[in-house]
């Protein structure tokens with residue numbers, strides 16, 4: 236019984252990877268965690284340490300592929316924005332050893348800033364996308380995806396969503412494939428994207444599009460099932476097929492159903508569905524990508540329903556009830572939500588050091604007024620809520636430092652950045668160099684709790700190195716301060732923040748106290 240995330244991990248292990256590269260992010264984190272704890276992965280000594288961010292993860296996976304070995308790289312959807320540069324360029328270089336990119340989307344934004352749809356990256360990079368409908372397919376598609384990647388010499392995207400990643404089902408394993416031997420690329424210069432080479436490789440990528448469609452036809456991941464009721468034809472992408480079938484006892488819908496789990500979609504499958512029904516309903520998680528495609532194809536006359544037409548909600552995760560409404564059926568909900576689980580706002584843990592820092596920051600800034608604190612993403616983002624209301628922004632990882640800089644450039648004074656230790660090494664360091672380079676009047680507060688707490692307490696790559704990183708970047712040691720965020724240090728923290736706020740240059744305050752949840756876990760594991 237595996238989570239979807241675990242099924243991907245096991246599919247990759249059995250498919251013969253030599254390494255997994257990743258940066259944590261819900262709902263993708265459990266893929267790497269599974270491999271970190273798996274006995275076979277440990278015995279095989281496959282690479283399974285967290286990377287500093289998604290870009291470094293992707294590039295390391297590509298390096299492993301260059302060396303002829305198979306690799307898996309994992310991230311959440313917004314992580315792929317960070318890794319977009321190596322991803323797009325790897326679609327031009329192609330791969331040597333098989334490379335599967337597992338990217339986990341989060342429709343409804345259960346724990347994300349947006350709900351972008353990673354299938355578009357597949358379209359953008361012109362590489363295959365596999366979209367499993369269940370845990371068994373997640374396993375099989377990862378296993379086969381590594382092979383497909385080697386066959387096409389291209390990276391392959393495996394797109395999942397939160398519901399699939401975090402639900403369990405039985406998975407049957409296949410006989411494992413061996414890891415590859417170290418082998419350099421057969422074509423010297425394959426990974427050299429000089430313009431003269433890149434033009435040739437880009438043409439080769441364009442030339443592969445036909446074979447990608449042919450393979451989508453042959454693998455059987457996309458399938459068409461005839462129906463007895465031709466009033467509607469239904470296209471189900473990935474997990475959405477479950478939402479349809481849950482509406483029919485025995486799991487058989489009377490309509491013709493086209494299940495899509497591999498892109499690009501062979502057009503004749505869409506044409507076949509169109510010929511067998513009067514109207515079309517498209518069920519897909521994320522953006523109305525296939526609905527737009529089908530509307531373009533059959534716009535004339537054939538009525539297409541989905542997220543765009545208003546038959547389904549435009550935003551948020553699908554569920555069987557949404558599908559029932561789109562089918563014009565009555566929703567029968569035998570269960571109600573018990574009051575004990577009804578909406579509770581998230582909050583920082585009692586005793587968390589972030590609380591003490593926010594209390595001090597609020598006191599120090601009492602006289603300067605609101606709108607001066609640029610924050611980042613982590614547990615400390617909860618400082619936006621009651622009772623603190625201590626931060627004013629949260630956009631993307633690393634944006635606290637650079638937005639504080641831009642606002643300071645615009646004349647905002649004082650200008651503070653609040654950033655966690657992991658987010659700082661993920662993408663705050665480069666912004667700090669911008670500040671140092673221009674002597675920007677910005678105070679950066681690094682909340683060092685020795686963990687990537689928000690995603691479950693993974694190790695933070697910057698632990699023990701933050702002072703050296705800051706002074707290495709060029710922060711004046713006289714304006715690099717360290718404090719322990721505890722109630723008893725409130726006055727000291729307030730004084731420190733006020734002093735650094737007066738300084739006309741870059742200052743860094745490191746508020747260092749371990750995450751109490753991580754400490755509790757470590758203590759429990761020792762017993």
Ligand SMILES: Cc1ncc(C[n+]2csc(CCOP(=O)(O)OP(=O)(O)O)c2C)c(N)n1
Nearest residue numbers: 260314612613614655656657658687688689
């Ligand atoms: C590009 C990107 N990758 C990953 C995430 C998921 N994520 C949210 S916060 C966070 C890191 C939090 O660690 P840290 O900055 O140390 O703060 P803490 O939670 O420990 O307070 C991660 C990995 C994300 N939102 N965006």
Ligand code: SF4
Nearest residue numbers: 584587614688750751
């Ligand atoms: S998990 Fe750790 S860092 Fe996050 S709120 Fe709780 S104590 Fe604070």
